[in-house]
Amino acid sequence: MERRELDFAEAVREAIKQEMQRDSRIIIFGEDVGYFGGLFGCTKGLQQEFGEERVRDTPISEAAIIGTAIGAALTGLRPIAEIEFIDFIGCGMDQVFNQLAKMRYMSGGQLKLPVVIRTPCGSRYPIACGAAQHSQCLEAWFIHTPGLKVVIPSTPYDAKGLLISSIRDDDPVLFIEHKFQYYARRQPWIRERYPKLIEYVPQEPYTIPLGKADVKRDGEDVTVIATMMMVHKSLRVSEALEKEGISVEVIDPRTLVPLDKDTIIKSVKKTGRVIIITEENLTGSVASEILSIIVENAFDYLDAPIKRVCAPDVPIPYSPVLEREVIPQEEDIEIAIKQMVGV
Amino acid sequence: MNPNLISNELLIEMYKKMLTIRRFEEKIAQLFAQGLIPGLMHLYIGEEAVAVGACMNLRKDDYVTSTHRGHGHCIAKGGDLKKMMAEILGKATGYCKGKGGSMHIVAPEVGIVCCTGIAGAGIPIAVGVGLSIKLRNTDQVCACFFGDGASNTGAFHEGINLASVWRLPVIFICENNYYAISVPFVKAFNIKDIAVRAQGYGIASAIVDGMDVLAVYEEVKKAVQRARAGMGPTLIECKTYRFRGHHEGDPKMGLMYRSEDELREWMKKDPIVKLKMRLINDGTLSEREINEIEKEIDAKIKEAEEFAINSPYPPLDAVKEDLFIGG
Numbered sequence: 001m002e003r004r005e006l007d008f009a010e011a012v013r014e015a016i017k018q019e020m021q022r023d024s025r026i027i028i029f030g031e032d033v034g035y036f037g038g039l040f041g042c043t044k045g046l047q048q049e050f051g052e053e054r055v056r057d058t059p060i061s062e063a064a065i066i067g068t069a070i071g072a073a074l075t076g077l078r079p080i081a082e083i084e085f086i087d088f089i090g091c092g093m094d095q096v097f098n099q100l101a102k103m104r105y106m107s108g109g110q111l112k113l114p115v116v117i118r119t120p121c122g123s124r125y126p127i128a129c130g131a132a133q134h135s136q137c138l139e140a141w142f143i144h145t146p147g148l149k150v151v152i153p154s155t156p157y158d159a160k161g162l163l164i165s166s167i168r169d170d171d172p173v174l175f176i177e178h179k180f181q182y183y184a185r186r187q188p189w190i191r192e193r194y195p196k197l198i199e200y201v202p203q204e205p206y207t208i209p210l211g212k213a214d215v216k217r218d219g220e221d222v223t224v225i226a227t228m229m230m231v232h233k234s235l236r237v238s239e240a241l242e243k244e245g246i247s248v249e250v251i252d253p254r255t256l257v258p259l260d261k262d263t264i265i266k267s268v269k270k271t272g273r274v275i276i277i278t279e280e281n282l283t284g285s286v287a288s289e290i291l292s293i294i295v296e297n298a299f300d301y302l303d304a305p306i307k308r309v310c311a312p313d314v315p316i317p318y319s320p321v322l323e324r325e326v327i328p329q330e331e332d333i334e335i336a337i338k339q340m341v342g343v
Numbered sequence: 344m345n346p347n348l349i350s351n352e353l354l355i356e357m358y359k360k361m362l363t364i365r366r367f368e369e370k371i372a373q374l375f376a377q378g379l380i381p382g383l384m385h386l387y388i389g390e391e392a393v394a395v396g397a398c399m400n401l402r403k404d405d406y407v408t409s410t411h412r413g414h415g416h417c418i419a420k421g422g423d424l425k426k427m428m429a430e431i432l433g434k435a436t437g438y439c440k441g442k443g444g445s446m447h448i449v450a451p452e453v454g455i456v457c458c459t460g461i462a463g464a465g466i467p468i469a470v471g472v473g474l475s476i477k478l479r480n481t482d483q484v485c486a487c488f489f490g491d492g493a494s495n496t497g498a499f500h501e502g503i504n505l506a507s508v509w510r511l512p513v514i515f516i517c518e519n520n521y522y523a524i525s526v527p528f529v530k531a532f533n534i535k536d537i538a539v540r541a542q543g544y545g546i547a548s549a550i551v552d553g554m555d556v557l558a559v560y561e562e563v564k565k566a567v568q569r570a571r572a573g574m575g576p577t578l579i580e581c582k583t584y585r586f587r588g589h590h591e592g593d594p595k596m597g598l599m600y601r602s603e604d605e606l607r608e609w610m611k612k613d614p615i616v617k618l619k620m621r622l623i624n625d626g627t628l629s630e631r632e633i634n635e636i637e638k639e640i641d642a643k644i645k646e647a648e649e650f651a652i653n654s655p656y657p658p659l660d661a662v663k664e665d666l667f668i669g670g
């Protein structure tokens with residue numbers, strides 16, 4: 001039998017669709033989500049299948065989108081709220097960090113909030129330069145807010161399994177989708193470069209537990225911990241370096257809250273060398289947090305100082321030459337690895 | 344409205360401005376199709392009468408807050424075509440040295456102090472501009488442009504209420520083009536006119552045919568006079584339509600979510616054609632003069648295009664500059 005392959009958006013869509021078929025309490029809403037099927041096609045066909053009651057277009061009202069999800073979740077529904085770009089979540093941020101994240105704890109565990117917020121993030125260089133307000137990676141804001149689970153898949157297979165788990169989870173989950181990952185079918189060079197962006201995804205529903213990292217590539221010399229698009233870039237660099245005799249292990253944490261510290265620490269103990277690669281601004285980043293955890297737990301095993309490869313602390317500039325400079329590129333990853341192993 | 348009160352010079356000026364916006368945007372569409380534009384483009388084609396009708400009432404020292412669909416505002420307020428085009432191509436010679444792009448072109452020297460890609464975010468900022476005008480005791484005003492979609496944000500409601508309470512010289516100009524990307528007006532509002540919301544905040548309001556530059560001009564004129572006289576803000580809803588997709592690359596120019604008939608009906612109301620016919624029928628301009636205007640504008644657009652294409656990209660060091668004053 002031919003193995004069917006899905007791209008990232010198709011995997012997301014299939015997860016939502018199958019879960020909505022299974023559980024009539026699941027509803028989904030957001031800007032352009034219904035009739036149009038989402039700016040990136042992630043909800044295409046869902047309104048036709050499940051109707052306008054369960055698949056809703058909303059006005060541009062981020063606070064209301066998130067607040068509505070909270071109210072519905074408190075009273076028996078299982079909403080998926082879409083924020084069109086993560087950059088716009090600021091308009092509804094109080095609902096995220098003061099309401100959604102805290103309500104269960106403040107209530108002494110009386111309340112249950114099965115809410116998923118799905119939202120795209122990240123740079124689309126060189127497909128479409130989005131500048132400072134349409135290109136950000138903001139996952140660090142949310143790991144700093146206790147009470148939210150944070151999921152950041154990098155591949156279609158992971159996206160489907162993790163999204164199903166997120167939907168079935170009884171706690172709030174922020175499910176972040178890097179938007180470059182949507183483009184592999186539209187632009188063939190992307191698939192050529194990053195082959196895992198279109199891959200085998202089983203038809204039947206399956207779950208991947210939150211809090212389980214994935215070793216995307218086994219290696220001996222250096223551990224690369226990378227997220228979202230940086231997983232793909234790191235894999236490509238690692239393949240090339242293999243020919244030069246450098247063996248790189250690539251770990252994708254996949255979920256930031258909960259974080260699979262064990263898999264990370266185990267790899268660090270094996271290689272003694274660590275590079276953390278994310279697209280976020282460096283200061284106060286997820287990379288910084290992972291670095292701290294490694295220092296606290298495996299300091300004695302380190303053969304070299306840990307490196308972070310992140311965006312510098314500036315907004316994303318519009319001009320393609322500047323955006324390219326800000327977003328970590330494969331050559332930055334290659335240089336970091338070579339420096340780390342001393343070649 | 345007595346159209347005879349408007350001088351021929353002003354009418355011709357309006358025509359030129361609207362046509363400049365149209366040609367500029369057509370050039371952007373063409374460059375985009377050729378793959379020469381790196382970012383997302385939200386074009387103003389069809390809505391030219393709103394920016395031009397409004398800004399014709401403004402002085403150079405009056406302020407504007409603009410949006411993701413902002414090229415028209417910038418041109419209408421007197422922005423430099425070359426610097427705009429260069430910014431859109433991501434070049435060092437652009438208004439923002441290539442750092443802002445289409446959605447963030449500010450031109451403080453002509454009063455454009457804010458251009459944001461976050462829907463509604465410019466509204467409270469315009470309120471702050473109004474407060475500053477009031478406390479500095481000048482007779483400037485601020486024109487705040489935003490879409491129908493943006494008027495469903497909290498920022499709209501908080502901002503307009505505050506402007507009302509503090510009686511600030513802000514003209515809130517809602518460009519109701521009936522869509523927020525794919526979501527049609529009727530799916531996002533349970534009212535027919537956004538202007539009715541002014542009542543809820545105790546400010547003046549008006550509903551205008553946004554395809555008629557003179558109608559926009561007249562209505563904004565009254566609002567500007569009130570604002571300059573210290574009589575507070577006005578909400579003006581301009582009914583308009585975008586002739587292209589939400590952004591360049593929107594499949595089928597937006598016909599995935601709106602009908603061809605609807606588009607065709609609105610295109611019949613083309614504000615530029617309307618004014619041109621009037622100028623010809625009145626005998627204000629001859630066919631030959633119209634042709635000359637077109638040539639003159641086309642030359643300016645070409646000059647801007649060549650300037651932008653021949654300009655260098657910013658140096659990589661620019662990445663770290665401009666975060667704070669002095670580096």
Ligand SMILES: Cc1ncc(C[n+]2csc(CCOP(=O)(O)OP(=O)(O)O)c2C)c(N)n1
Binds near residue numbers: 084461494518524
């Ligand atoms: C707060 C926020 N939410 C969502 C978006 C995504 N978005 C960009 S433009 C747009 C539609 C804006 O509609 P409207 O205000 O009517 O302006 P128009 O594009 O029609 O000119 C949306 C939803 C955004 N930019 N900001």
Ligand SMILES: [Mg+2]
Binds near residue numbers: 490492518519521
């Ligand atoms: Mg609109």
